[in-house]
Amino acid sequence: MARSRGLSGHVRNLSDGRVEAVFEGSDADVEAAVAWCREGPSLAAVDQVDTTAEQPEGETAFRVG
Numbered sequence: 490m491a492r493s494r495g496l497s498g499h500v501r502n503l504s505d506g507r508v509e510a511v512f513e514g515s516d517a518d519v520e521a522a523v524a525w526c527r528e529g530p531s532l533a534a535v536d537q538v539d540t541t542a543e544q545p546e547g548e549t550a551f552r553v554g
Contacts (some may be wrong), residue, residue, distance in 0.1 A: 490525050494518040497548035513545045 491498065491510075496518055498511035510526060512519045529535040 491522055491551045494521060496522055497551055499548075499552040499554060501554045511548070513548045 491500070491512060494514065496512045496514040498513050500508060500510040503509055510522070512522045514522075523538065523540055527535060527538050
């Protein structure tokens, strides 16, 4: 989803079961990605989404890891 919107950043599973996602791009595309995270993929169980606005780091691609 992030790649299809042209976002940069990354997503990764954390050892405590949470998922960390960092999105860089237009405000509208980042907001759409966060909205999608609130639902998650079809097999996901999303309990909570916390967001923090930060200064962009200049990411140039989106990585899954």
